[in-house]
Amino acid sequence: MVCCTQVTAIDGTITDAWLDKNKDILYLTTSQPNRFVAYDTKSKTIFREITLSKAPTCFSVSEDGRKAVVGHGGLISSIDMDKFSVAKTVTINESVFDIEWGANDWVCYTLGSDVQWSRLYWVNLQTNEKQTSEKSIYGSCVVKKVPQQDYIIGSESNLSSGVYVFDINKRQITNDIFTSFGQFWFSADGAYLFDARKHVCRTSAVLKQSEISFIDMLNYNSSNATWIDHHAASNSLWVLPSLFSHTPYNTNAEVLQLEATDYTVVKTYQYDDYYRLATNGATTEYPVKAYYVFANGLGTEVIVIKAVTDNYNATHNWLLEHIPVN
Secondary structure, three states, rough: OOOOOOOEEEEEEEEEEEEEEOOOEEEEEEEEOOEEEEEOOOOOOEEEEEEEOOOOEEEEEEEOEEEEEEEEEEEEEEEEOOEEEEEEEEEEOOOOOEEEOOOOEEEEEOOOOOEEEEOEEEEEEOOOOEEEEEEEEEEEEEEEEEEOOEEEEEOOOOOOOOOOOOOOOOOOOEEOOOOOOOOOEEEOOEEEEOOOEEEEEEEHHHHHHHOOOOOOOOEEEOOHHHHHEEEEOOEEEEEEEOOOOOOOOOOOOOEEEEEEEOOEEEEEEOOOOOEEEEEEEEEEEEEEEEEEEEEEOOOOOEEEEHHHEEEOEEEEEHHHHHHHOO
């Protein structure tokens, strides 16, 4: 049992998550109920939510924090973050695997693993104009905009050999690299990229070079990472270690704080990896897996997003565990 933490239950299944460190607002999409949610990490309460017509699979918030875009079913909805309401919904008739903001009201999205070969698809949220990238990509491709730069990087999450760079203004591919990242994360300023296999590289190398030379490795014992969050103010990486780079099979219920210069472990924190349910005087324990970790704006707390499971595939309850940082 982990002491001195606070746990908040979330209705539904969490499908995507992102923390605005400037406001300490955690944004979530959930299915059953189908919602886009704003969770105040200070008061530890949901204070705003939008009901969605179909189950969401992913979302992205613009760099200025003024708008979001959600993929749900065969729809893409843009969200006015000031009013916290749906500004427009576009029908695309395809299930969105991942989505990202481009430039000038364009967003791009990828399809799921039910399609082996796919494309990067673009849609303009104002005009409804649609475009398709020339380059074929595998299904289940993760796409993320490089912070403070006009590029999107795509990586095949099924660990096939493909990393792609797209210019958000031209909506064209500018680099195609025969390598695998799987899931990946940027440093806050976009200068560095960290992948699920613990590699570190300069983002500039991914943007321009045909082959990538990794400059370092994250220095901890577990094989891979489920999730990585960079906290610039404390020069820390917060890592959920994993046995496999493509699953949330966490080891030892640990959150690692790494120094973000030499990538060594500063401290290890434990999250509670069991959920205890009392019924008719009897307590049943369910194992828990962690999927996301985020440090708050001041770096005084980390929030672990985890799911209660009966077996490896079935998730039933989602929880946010707040862990104080010493």
